[in-house]
Amino acid sequence: MKKIPLFDLKRQNSPLEKKIFKSWKKIYHNSDFTSGKETDLFEQEFAKFCNVKYALGVHSGTDSLIISLKAAGLKYGDEVITTPCTFSASSDAIINIGAIPVFADIQPDTGNIDPKEIAKKITIKTKAILLVHLYGIPCDMNEIMSLAKKNNIKIIEDASHAHGSLYNGKPVGSFGLAGCFSLYPSKSLGALGNAGIITSNNKKFIMDARMFASHGIKNIETKYVHHVNGFNELIDNLQSAALINKLPNLNIIIKKKLEIAKKYNEAFKAIGKIGMIWPENVLPSIYVYSFQTKNRKKNATHFKKAGVSTGIYYPTPLHLQPSMAFLKYQKGDFPNAEKFFEQTLSLPIFAELSNNEVDRVVATIKKLHTI
The missing domain is CATH 3.90.1150.10 (Aspartate Aminotransferase, domain 1)
Known part of the structure; x- marks a missing residue:
């Protein structure tokens, strides 16, 4: 009796092998490895998929969180309310930008962060809520967005489990200032390596995110002028090409x-x-x-x-x-x-x-x- 696996990446990726390799061959011959039209197209199409204006491809889901927190203006000592029920990337991202994760308990049925528990944790130091749509089940966004508006708190959605999930008909990743997605190979939309993407309806935020993800550079014309201490975290063209072939499915x-x-x-x-x-x-x-x-x-x-x-x-x-x-x-x-x-x-x-x-x-x- 053959064992049934939790995931099977070979079965997922094999049907697209020829298309992806063809795209990669073109990139190889053009030497457009780090950026190019494949990345531009993937960002545009994923933004459409999430019904947002902008998207920015990055190296991983963790990077999407770090870059989003930085672009949102989070600083050393700020408090970010988040869930204890998830992978460590969310709390790691908060700590690695110098902020403090403040955990709030969950709803026992879905495993998602409980808005009532969030309310108990809000202080004058609270600058953001980093929520996680666990297993692909959207959080209670009406209650959370109401809390955020009332207290002038920014919302960062970790939608790494939830590509395409809808809450009251609206895609996750389109509610807060930023939506953060992992594109790890096992995800419903998975790269052939590490990748992630950020979504937003805020132009200034996405421009700042791009700046932080590219060594603090604002535009190619002034590529050796660094406006902030940034990172090297933009998605590469090879992963974008693979993902643009997978997105229609x-x-x-x-x-x-x-x-x-x-x-x-x-x-x-x-x-x-x-x-x-x-x-x-x-x-x-x-x-x-x-x-x-x-x-x-x-x-x-x-x-x-x-x-x-x-x-x-x-x-x-x-x-x-x-x-x-x-x-x-x-x-x-x-x-x-x-x-x-x-x-x-x-x-x-x-x-x-x-x-x-x-x-x-x-x-x-x-x-x-x-x-």
């Missing part, structure tokens, strides 16, 4: 993954259990399919015996990571986040899963009641 990928997620949810419902949860007013772009279980180890063993891979996204909330020890948080500070990550388990979900593989996962879910 993104809506198909989103639709297929959502169909699979709904089948898994139906299987859980059939045995009186709860699968992945998202609010009725969102249309999620599922990155990973995760459900909550009090018997994670037993469940994982059950799936393993059936040849179904599982994963844990993520094992430890950020406030309990060794890298965050200097913030003096303790176990019990964010009970919802701690419980959520203690009980989360993920199942295979990618658009290229065969019907037979999906059926096998569904059948294995339906046998969970026996353990």
Whole structure:
């Protein structure tokens, strides 16, 4: 019995091999490696996809966060409210620009940051909220945007899991000052290496972001005049070429993954259990399919015996990571986040899963009641 993987990048990328290699060959012969029309086109098309005016390609999702925080004017000692339930890139970005991450607990059903908990953490030092649309489920944007407006706080959306997710019909990455996307290979829109992209409707912000991402240079005519201490973080033309070939398939990928997620949810419902949860007013772009279980180890063993891979996204909330020890948080500070990550388990979900593989996962879910 062949094992069903969590992801299969070979199946995802193989159909586009000829198109991508053709694009790369053209770049090779033109020597347009670092920038060019492929990058310009990708930025334009991704901006359209997110229904925003501007987009800026960068080296990674982490870079998109760092550059956005810098371009938003965050300074040393400023406080940024964020979630403990995510990958470390969000808190790393805050710390690496000299700001202070202030964690707020999550909603126990979705794993997303709770607006009520955000409100409790706002101080005169709070300059931004860096929210994360975990697993592709949009945060409660109405409540968060209302809080931000009331307190004059900037919103940075980490949409690295949520390419194409909609909240009340509006794409994530279009609500705040900036939308930050990872284009890591396993993402629904993945590069063939590291890449990321920033979205915004604010022209000054995106110009400042480009300046920070290119050594503080404002324009090519004055390329040796550095207005700020910047970085070398612009996306390269090879990754842009790959991504512009993959972008037209993104809506198909989103639709297929959502169909699979709904089948898994139906299987859980059939045995009186709860699968992945998202609010009725969102249309999620599922990155990973995760459900909550009090018997994670037993469940994982059950799936393993059936040849179904599982994963844990993520094992430890950020406030309990060794890298965050200097913030003096303790176990019990964010009970919802701690419980959520203690009980989360993920199942295979990618658009290229065969019907037979999906059926096998569904059948294995339906046998969970026996353990």
